[in-house]
Amino acid sequence: MVAQSDNLQESQCAAAPGVDPQQADSPGEGLQHEASRECDVRRSIMQADTVVVKVGSSSLASSTGHLDPKRLGAIVTALSHVVRSGAHLVLVSSGAVAAGFGPLGFETRPDDPVTRQAAAAVGQGLLMAQYEGAFSRYGVRVGQVLMTAFDTIRSSHYHNVQSTLKRMLELGVVPIVNENDTLVTSEVRFGDNDRLSALVANMVRADALVLLTDVDALYTAPPTEPGAQRIGFVPDVVAQLDGIKVGESTSGVGTGGMVTKLEAARIAAVSGIPTVLTTAAYAGPALMGDPVGTVFAPLKHRGTSRRLWIRFASNPKGTVVADAGAVAAVRGGRASLLAAGTVGVDGVFSAGDPIWIDSEQGVHVAKGLAGFDSDEIPQMLGRTSKQLSRFLGEEYARPVVHRDNLVLV
Numbered sequence: 388m389v390a391q392s393d394n395l396q397e398s399q400c401a402a403a404p405g406v407d408p409q410q411a412d413s414p415g416e417g418l419q420h421e422a423s424r425e426c427d428v429r430r431s432i433m434q435a436d437t438v439v440v441k442v443g444s445s446s447l448a449s450s451t452g453h454l455d456p457k458r459l460g461a462i463v464t465a466l467s468h469v470v471r472s473g474a475h476l477v478l479v480s481s482g483a484v485a486a487g488f489g490p491l492g493f494e495t496r497p498d499d500p501v502t503r504q505a506a507a508a509v510g511q512g513l514l515m516a517q518y519e520g521a522f523s524r525y526g527v528r529v530g531q532v533l534m535t536a537f538d539t540i541r542s543s544h545y546h547n548v549q550s551t552l553k554r555m556l557e558l559g560v561v562p563i564v565n566e567n568d569t570l571v572t573s574e575v576r577f578g579d580n581d582r583l584s585a586l587v588a589n590m591v592r593a594d595a596l597v598l599l600t601d602v603d604a605l606y607t608a609p610p611t612e613p614g615a616q617r618i619g620f621v622p623d624v625v626a627q628l629d630g631i632k633v634g635e636s637t638s639g640v641g642t643g644g645m646v647t648k649l650e651a652a653r654i655a656a657v658s659g660i661p662t663v664l665t666t667a668a669y670a671g672p673a674l675m676g677d678p679v680g681t682v683f684a685p686l687k688h689r690g691t692s693r694r695l696w697i698r699f700a701s702n703p704k705g706t707v708v709a710d711a712g713a714v715a716a717v718r719g720g721r722a723s724l725l726a727a728g729t730v731g732v733d734g735v736f737s738a739g740d741p742i743w744i745d746s747e748q749g750v751h752v753a754k755g756l757a758g759f760d761s762d763e764i765p766q767m768l769g770r771t772s773k774q775l776s777r778f779l780g781e782e783y784a785r786p787v788v789h790r791d792n793l794v795l796v
């Protein structure tokens with residue numbers, strides 16, 4: 388963002404207790420602290436060019452659970468300043484169910500999933516109409532993007548969504564993303580929008596992720612518990628959350644609670660993206676780098692978005708079992724899994740689907756994208772590339788999982 392905040396004083400730049408910025412612990416798997424100082428993380432959020440903001444149902448609904456246009460309007464006012472200051476904004480917004488159940492005659496948010504899906508179908512259009520009206524007061528154009536978990540799993544869908552979002556941002560449009568509630572089944576649903584927002588942040592290579600909810604920060608325990616203390620800064624969300632009690636949603640409106648928000652912060656951190664979590668009323672100050680909410684430092688080694696997608700979004704469909712030599716080669720970091728080192732295959736999958744690579748002891752070694760359909764692999768097990776090309780044809784002399792499509796677990 389272009390705007391500067393006077394409130395971000397150097398005096399805030401104290402390292403977190405017990406963390407030496409020069410010698411921070413490594414959280415493992417080659418990750419290192421990018422910025423251990425709270426002020427640096429807040430400053431990078433303030434200076435972000437591309438920001439993904441996630442708004443939860445609990446921030447958009449009144450105490451009765453219905454969509455509250457006043458709350459939505461206040462959020463839009465804060466976000467419009469960000470857009471007008473020159474930043475690119477992607478808004479991941481829940482609220483379709485909250486907008487839809489009232490007009491259908493329900494007094495409270497329906498419990499059963501199919502009625503909720505029907506409410507979302509009615510509410511999504513109403514939600515967008517509210518956003519359209521509110522953003523247009525600031526001259527900001529918006530566009531609707533509905534996604535399912537499948538779109539973050541299938542490579543072709545992922546790349547299509549990615550290029551559409553990129554083009555919308557180039558055109559100055561604010562994409563408003565929600566899960567496509569009417570299409571999702573229980574197997575492939577996010578349910579909450581927290582993880583979706585982190586995957587979208589990764590997709591658009593955002594510089595900051597902002598999670599807006601009904602609580603002002605992460606606490607050491609659900610804030611309803613006596614003695615719960617606010618946490619202002621988390622330098623390492625992958626390794627340093629021992630002793631913090633995170634709970635499910637208690638609002639009766641949201642889904643996922645703090646558990647899924649921390650998952651989102653983790654995905655963002657290892658994607659090299661800082662996160663700030665706070666209440667919707669502090670959206671403006673959080674985006675200006677003010678000391679509100681909880682900030683999560685990014686961790687180094689961003690990796691390619693493809694690898695991050697394999698790591699976080701993909702839901703393995705099957706398993707290929709590797710012998711000890713192949714396991715050692717894959718763990719070494721730069722080797723593909725060749726048919727010569729495979730001893731078994733399990734599950735039904737197509738080439739391009741995510742699969743596990745397991746050791747013969749049944750330990751997950753890596754996750755990767757299959758090079759072949761599951762029914763092609765049995766005839767390839769233990770064969771060298773020369774044998775494969777001679778007996779099955781040249782097209783089989785390829786890795787079962789190529790190293791570019793593989794992440795260690």
Ligand SMILES: Nc1ncnc2c1ncn2[C@@H]1O[C@H](COP(=O)(O)OP(=O)(O)O)[C@@H](O)[C@H]1O
Binds near residue numbers: 639641
């Ligand atoms: N350790 C914690 N710190 C802060 N909030 C917590 C914690 N554990 C659980 N929560 C709960 O998480 C809720 C926010 O999640 P949720 O209701 O799903 O909101 P949203 O609709 O914004 O996604 C808070 O209202 C709070 O009660």
Ligand SMILES: N[C@@H](CCC(=O)OP(=O)(O)O)C(=O)O
Binds near residue numbers: 483507578
């Ligand atoms: N896609 C749903 C979101 C469900 C939900 O409550 O999510 P969240 O508020 O992010 O925990 C909707 O628009 O109502």
